[in-house]
Amino acid sequence: MNIPRISSGIPALDNMLSGGFIPESSILLRGAPGTGKTTFAFQFLIEGLRQNQPGLLVAFEEFPESLYRDAASLGWDLKSFEASGLLHIMFTSPEVFLHSLSSPESTLTRRIHEHDIQRIALDSLTHFTRITTNTHELRDLYNRVINGIRREQLTGLYLAEEMRSDFTADEKGRLSFIVDCIVLLRYLEIDSAIERAITVLKMRSSDHDKQIHRFTIEANNAPYASRIHIGPPLQGKAGLLAVLTERRIISNVRSTQ
Template sequence: MTVTTRRVKTGCEGLDEITRGGLLEGSATLVEGSAGTGKSTLALQFIMQGVKEGEHGIVFTFEQYPEQYYDCANELGWDLRSLQNEGKLQIIFTTPEEFLDEIDDPEGKLAKIVAERNTKRMVLDSITHFEKLSKDIGHLRSIETEIVNGVKREGMTAIFLKENSNVLGKWDVSMNKIPFIVDTYILLRYLEMESEIKRCMMVLKMRGSDHDKDIREYKIEKGGLQVGEKFTGVSGIFLGTGIQVRPAKAVR
C-alpha cells in the first residue's frame, strides 16, 4: 500500500489545519511527548473521528490496566466499551512480543480483523514498549521498521505514540531513530512560561506535503486536544522554556 494524497482527518481541528487538511492516507505518524502531554488522547481523537466517518479503527496498547484505559477515555467523553461492542472500533491489550508475531504474519489474527472490518486507522500506544526487546540500536531500528512496514502493508493510516522521559529542557534523542522511519513527526511538549506550564504542539516533518511550521498552544478538554493560535513574541519554546521577547497575542 502506498501513501496517497487523500487526507485523513485526525479529529483535532488545529492539527488538521497545521497539516493542511489532515494526515496522508496510508501514512505512518509518530507522536512523541512526555508523560501526560496528551498522546493517548490525540490518538483516541483520531480513532473517534474514524468512528464518526464510519471507518473502523484499532488500538493496540501495552498498558496493563484496561479499566484505567477505559476510565480515562470516559473522562474525555468516549465510551470505548460500547463502541467496541457495536463493532465500530477495537482496543487490544497485548504485549510487544505478541504484536510482533501478528504484524509479521500476513495471514494472522490482525490481518484477519483488518480484512473483516476493513480497518482504516491504527494506533500503537506506545512504540516505546518495544525498546525492552533489544538494547542494540540497530536491532531496535529493524524491529521498528518491521512494525511500520507491517502496518503500511495492511493499508492503514497509523499513529505511533512515543514517550519522552524529559519533561522540560533539552530532549535526549540519541536513541530516537523512529522519526526517520515514519512519514510524519509530531511533538507534544510542555513549556514553562510565567510560572505556568503550558502545552504546545509542533509538526516537524511531513513527507509528501507541506505543513505549518508554527508552534501552537493546546489544551486538553472533553473531546480531546483543542489547538489554539501559535505563540508569538516568544523564543526558546523548543528548549521547553519560553522567553517573552515581545508582547504576545491572545490565544483564542
C-alpha cells in the same frame, strides 16, 4: 497535486497539516508522560468511526479498566464504540504483536481483514525497548512494525515517550527517519504556569505549519467532538525560551501519577 487527506479529529491540527494526515501514512506522536498522547490517539480513532473507518487501538501497557476510565473522564464511552463494531482494542505485548503482524493467520491480521480496519494506533513504541536497547536492532524492529502496517494499507499513529525537553526528535532506533510525519508534544512554562504545546516537525510529501502552538484538553459529552483545542502560534520568547528542563517536568508529572 491535490493529495487526499484524512482528518485527525482535531480541526486546528488538520489546518497545521495542510488538511489532515495522508492516508496510509505513518505518524509518530512523541511527548513526555502526561502531555496527552493517548488522548490524541483516542481522537484520531474516534474521528475514523465518525467517517465509518474502523479503527484498532493496540495497548502494550494500559490495563483495560484504566484505559476505559481515562476515556470516560473525557466523555468517551469506549465500550459503546466497541459494541458498534467500528472500534477494536487489543491488549498485548510487543513480542506477540510483532509475531502476529507477520502471520497471515494471526488474530491480529484476521481482525484487520474481517473488520476492514483502516486506522491503527500503537500505545506505545517505547515498549519495544523491552526487546532490545541496541540502536540497530531497534531500528529493525521499528521498520518491521511500520512496514508491516503499511502492507495492510492502514494509516498508523505511533505513540512514543519523549525524554527530551526541546523541540527536536532524536531517539534510539532513528524513528524520525522511518516515519512520514512527526508531531511533537511538549511542556512549556509561560507566566509561571505549565502549559502543553504542539508542533509538526515533519510531514513527507506535504507542506505543514512549522510553529509552536499551545493546546488544552477538555472533557466533552458529545461523542465525536474534539477534546483537544489548539491555539494560535506562540509568539517570540514565550514559545522558544520557556521550555522546562526534562528532569524537572518529567519528575513533576510522574509524582502525580
